[in-house]
Amino acid sequence: GAVVSQHPSWVICKSGTSVKIECRSLDFQATTMFWYRQFPKQSLMLMATSNEGSKATYEQGVEKDKFLINHASLTLSTLTVTSAHPEDSSFYICSASRVKDSGYEQYFGPGTRLTVT
Amino acid sequence: KNQVEQSPQSLIILEGKNCTLQCNYTVSPFSNLRWYKQDTGRGPVSLTIMTFSENTKSNGRYTATLDADTKQSSLHITASQLSDSASYICVVSASLYDYKLSFGAGTTVTVRA
Numbered sequence: 365g366a367v368v369s370q371h372p373s374w375v376i377c378k379s380g381t382s383v384k385i386e387c388r389s390l391d392f393q394a395t396t397m398f399w400y401r402q403f404p405k406q407s408l409m410l411m412a413t414s415n416e417g418s419k420a421t422y423e424q425g426v427e428k429d430k431f432l433i434n435h436a437s438l439t440l441s442t443l444t445v446t447s448a449h450p451e452d453s454s455f456y457i458c459s460a461s462r463v464k465d466s467g468y469e470q471y472f473g474p475g476t477r478l479t480v481t
Numbered sequence: 482k483n484q485v486e487q488s489p490q491s492l493i494i495l496e497g498k499n500c501t502l503q504c505n506y507t508v509s510p511f512s513n514l515r516w517y518k519q520d521t522g523r524g525p526v527s528l529t530i531m532t533f534s535e536n537t538k539s540n541g542r543y544t545a546t547l548d549a550d551t552k553q554s555s556l557h558i559t560a561s562q563l564s565d566s567a568s569y570i571c572v573v574s575a576s577l578y579d580y581k582l583s584f585g586a587g588t589t590v591t592v593r594a
Contacts, residue, residue, distance in 0.1 A: 368524075396580060407570070407584040408525070457524050461580060468580050472517075472524035 367391055368460050370473035377448055377480055385443045385476045387458030393438035394460035398470065399431070402455045414441050448480040484508045487571050487585035494561055494592055502588045504554040504571030516545050516556045517570045519587065525570055528556070561592045 367390040377383050387397060396415050400408040412433050414420040420433035430452075432444040441460075445452055455477050459470040485506045494500045506514070513532045517525035529538040529545040531554070538545050542559045558565055571585040 370524075398580065405586075405589070407586045410581070413580060455522070459524075463578075468574075468578055470580070470582065472526070474524045475522065477522065 366462075366469070366471045368458065368471045368473040370456075370458055370476050372476060373474060374477040375479070377478070379449055379480055380447055382444055382446045383448055383478060385445075385456055385458075385478075387441045387443070387460070387473055389439045389460040389471070392460070392462055394441075395463055395468075396461045397435060397441040398459045398461070399433060399441070399443050400457045400459065402457060402475075408457060411443075445478065448478070450480045453478055453480045484583045485571055485573050485585040487569075487588050489588060490586070491589040491591070494590065496561060496563060496592050496594050498561055500558050500561060500590065502556045502558075502569050502571075502590070504556070504585055506552050506554070506571070506573045506583070506585075508552075508573040508575050508583050510575055511549060511552070512574045512576050514545075514547055514554050515572045515574070516543070516554075517572060519568045519570055521567070525572075528569075558590070561590075563592050563594060566590060566592045 369388045371386045399411045402408045411426045412420045412422045414433050414435040416435045416438050422428045435441045457475045458473045461468050461470045488503045515530045516528045519525045531538050531547045533549040544557045547554045568587040568589050570587040573583045
């Protein structure tokens with residue numbers, strides 16, 4: 365149980381276009397969903413936190429108008445990279461959390477590789 | 482400054498050998514520490530989770546230890562296999578119900594035949 369999927373797994377887009385990435389919790393309803401960014405050989409960096417039906421909370425330094433997050437249901441969150449530029453090329457990972465006896469448990473998706481040309 | 486430091490940054494071992502990865506943290510308060518395995522181009526997968534009261538946890542050939550007093554943890558891989566080649570990430574949580582996790586930069590393990 366606790367499977368999180370992402371779609372697409374990789375995407376190549378031209379500079380100036382927008383790209384949408386989907387994150388789904390397949391077998392549970394997620395209390396909260398998170399979006400991370402990871403550069404090569406670096407740690408995951410939290411970009412934003414989203415709860416179903418409310419606005420996302422962005423980490424300092426993350427442009428909310430560039431990285432649009434929509435959390436339509438308890439099982440789906442989307443990240444749209446608007447007017448993408450080559451520096452937005454990165455590995456984007458989502459996670460979904462649920463509350464267990466041990467507290468919040470986050471389950472990570474397989475990631476989406478974005479390349480902007 | 483990162484509150485979770487991992488060492489070594491990378492290591493290469495021969496198939497069948499053992500290795501130990503280190504994680505030192507300064508996160509306070511402390512709730513739990515997790516080790517994740519991240520294959521190249523994939524998301525992290527949980528290996529072990531330990532609270533402050535636990536000092537060892539095993540998952541197959543992976544054994545994690547925790548010393549909450551010295552704020553150190555280790556991940557021992559026994560009888561390494563080629564499929565163990567991956568990045569291993571130490572993640573610390575300050576609170577049971579705090580979603581914010583502190584991530585280490587990871588140790589890249591390469592297992593060679």
